[in-house]
Amino acid sequence: MSSPSLATAVDAPRPDAADGITVAAPPEAAPEVWPLTARTVDGRIHVGGVALDELAEACGTALYVVDEADFRHRARAWRASGADQVHYASKAFLCAEMVRWVDSEGLHLDVCSGGELELAVDTGFDAARIVFHGNNKSVAELEAAVSHGVGVVVVDCLEEIDRLGRAAAAAGRVQDVYVRITPGVTAETHAYMATGGDDVKFGFPVREGHAERAVLAVAGQPALRLAGVHCHIGSQVTATDGLTLAAERVAAFVAELTDRHGIAVDEIDLGGGAGIPYLPGQPRLEPGAFVAALRAGLDRVLPAGSVRLAVEPGRSMIGTAGVTLYRVGAVKDGLRRRFVSVDGGMSDALRPSLYLARYTAWPAVGGAAGDAVHSVVVGRHCESGDVVVPDIALPSSLASGDLLAVPATGAYHHVMASNYNAQPRPAVVAVRDGRARLMVRRETPADLRIREAHGEEVALGGV
Structure with a gap:
């Protein structure tokens, strides 16, 4: 045909x-x-x-x-986008050389597993410039984050707040955290890439006080400090209306925290998700337009410049x-x-x-x-x-x-x-x-055989 x-x-x-x-x-x-x-x-x-x-x-x-030139060009465009801080979302593409590129471009790094964290740290990346994500971080991963001196841990459930508080207290450290919230805004994207609605596995919904209770739980942990709030509504986003609405709702939540509890929020991380073209004729959401849409939403509620804006592009840098x-x-x-x-x-x-x-x-x-x-x-x-x-x-x-x-x-x-x-x-x-x-x-085929066992006996603990 x-x-x-x-x-x-x-x-x-x-x-x-x-x-x-x-x-x-x-x-x-x-x-x-x-x-x-x-x-x-x-x-x-x-x-x-x-x-x-x-x-x-x-x-x-x-x-x-x-x-390499393409990545560096786009990394610099994000640095010049108007965001106060740019975190490269490592889940898009990560290896040791990529960590070095991110470092050399002056970007921060976000990771979402212990494996990504260890790769970054082992490559020499400053852990203080790392943000650690994940909806089900293990106790070992939280302890590793504290031990390495990770800059910010994004807490995603109440149990994690307790676990991280204990890990930080045991290490004698006050750990900075973002509380991840969901503002009830669904991005115009594939259902599997939409993360800002109320019925998703990530974060705390603003509705019915879930996000507010999470912030208060952090405030009740002596070894944790609220560094900001986090929100990410989805990936491969090319329309900006949802970004602006999400930013406005997050800003309203932040203002309510101050009014009701006297809790000041210095930083808002509004994630990434800027879409790229995969087919001829498709649009790219440029960094400046992405950040401008977020700023527009924040400025409708909060005084201009009163909070720092962080973003987390990944696909749009490397795709x-x-x-x-x-x-x-x-x-x-x-x-x-x-x-x-x-x-x-x-x-x-x-x-x-x-x-x-x-x-x-x-x-x-x-x-x-x-x-x-x-x-x-x-x-x-x-x-x-x-x-x-x-x-x-x-x-x-x-x-x-x-x-x-x-x-x-x-x-x-x-x-x-x-x-x-x-x-x-x-x-x-x-x-x-x-x-x-x-x-x-x-x-190589030899690499695939490395993990093969040969019937070794498994030691069982017993009761």
Whole structure:
């Protein structure tokens, strides 16, 4: 089944739900979804001055490629956004080299597990510039946060307030905390990425006094200090009305704390979630617009400048800096759609299966040779839902052995990668100024065997 032509497909706006055909687009046709340095030179896509086919030859596929210049550009845009403090949301993409980039750009860091915390600290990041999230932090994680001197712990339930208070008291330290609240504002995004409503697992709803009781519980802990309140309404947000409304409701809550209890709040952390384009024609919520929307809500209630504003972007810093490179294995023609199978899939690109996320793709070499053909890019795993790019107009010349590049994969790809079907996870390589450096090496079958046990007896404690 053919689409009109590749030229028509490339120039078309974002796909319409009625036809469902994703636009296949090279960097020149859709620069919004590709890294800032992506260029096509003599039919070969280059990122950071390095040809993707050379990277595939040197590093193998599937392969994550990260444009360092793109990340640094966007990090600096967030620093200049008007927020008082910018925390990079490490859950979007984290490794030791990424920690060093975040540090060198003067950003703070938010983590949401003991593993992310240990990686950051072991890499030399100042724990005082770390914010520790999580809706179910273990006692060991809370003790580690206190021991390392984490700047702020975001408390998410009453039990955690008690546990953290005991851990801080035992260490002889007063621990700064944010209380995470939910203002009853639902972001216009996928249901799995909406976190600001009343019926979510995160934080304390403002309604019925839940958030107020949490703040008072913190105030009753001698080893805890209320450093601020936190709110995050969701991810991949491109409309600002919900951000402004959430900020206004959080500000009203803060004002009520002062009026009713004399509790002053110096800082409000309103999270991240600024959306990026994944498909040609989709918008990006720029840092300045994101922060301006939050400021507008705060200023409706509180005196301008009376509280510090912190934000936590992740995807919007690293998302379009990333490209995943695949080798085409098998191609099946003659069906309703052309099936293009690649040497990766849901083990390295979970978002299409998890959220039905849509991406575009383009041949790394050769470009638009041939007519446009209605295709679906599928992974190598034994699941019908293992789809990398559904319903896309790809050139008919694409064949076994060719390289396919999928842009906008910098966020939530490497960090969500798994070993499903005993598949080793891909390498991550950074590119800049014509040079390539490994950030994370490729796993090997030997790596997968390290955790295998051989029937060792388990010591049971007994009663």
